[in-house]
Amino acid sequence: MKFALSRRVRYLLSGTAIAVLAALSGAVYQAETTASDLALFPPPGRMILVNGVKLHLYCMGSGSPTLILEAGLGENVLSWYPVHAKLAQTMRVCAYDRPGLGWSDPIDAAIQPEEVAENLHTLLNNARIAPPFVLAGHSRGGIYVRAFYHRFPEQTQGIVLVDSTHEQSPMHDYLYAAWDYRKQALQIVIAEPLSRLGIVRLLGIADADP
Structure with missing residues (x-):
């Protein structure tokens, strides 16, 4: 029992460490690429x-x-x-x-x-x-x-x-539009933290249309 519990704890700690490392790497990637973008594309105004x-x-x-x-x-x-x-x-x-x-x-x-x-x-x-x-x-x-x-x-x-x-x-009150409004709200909530970790950029889901 102690061995099984200890193994689960090690797995949990290892998983947490991997998640933290991935988050830090993503944050660094996002910061560096954002700085690169600003250097390549300075504000026109x-x-x-x-x-x-x-x-x-x-x-x-x-x-x-x-x-x-x-x-x-x-x-x-x-x-x-x-x-x-x-x-x-x-x-x-x-x-x-x-x-x-x-x-x-x-x-x-x-x-x-x-x-x-x-x-x-x-x-x-x-x-x-x-x-x-x-x-x-x-x-x-x-x-x-x-x-x-x-x-x-x-x-x-x-x-x-x-x-x-x-x-x-009243658009958000219409049944055919209600789900679209909820979907957009959910996307905004999810996208904000993911963008800070570089995931949105890495996946290219917010890239401009050609």
Whole structure:
């Protein structure tokens, strides 16, 4: 009995040691490849400090008012690039990465639309970009630009909604959509710790489409 128990303990300790070693190796791999990516692909815009977090702001063109591009859920400045470059031929256009997206620093907690609006306002102020602003929001970004308008109406000259999500959208209540919403929520919860260990990168499941 003692021998069997001792063997199980050794197996448990060995398995734990292997798991810890694998996790450490994955974390080192993720950190090194992330640093390599940043060296190969530096941010095209400026890094601006906002409440202790560095956010990436990419402005092109000149003129007033300034058009602010707000990306959809999980997207960054690159999702706007073809439109960004085209519009910048006739006006000043700025896109930015919300915390944890693109080149911006991550944060530990989710933020509400009102906080996104406050962050954007502080970002523009710290970058010395004066109002008035026209804001264009795609998908989830539509909620954020409306939040900005409600918080800073005197600085908002207009808003443009591109396939915008609505704050009271009932989609998640529909039976055919309920599982998809739960699946996405589960994927987000699982992907975050796995990405820190390099597993998401190693498997290539988040690679961009060719």
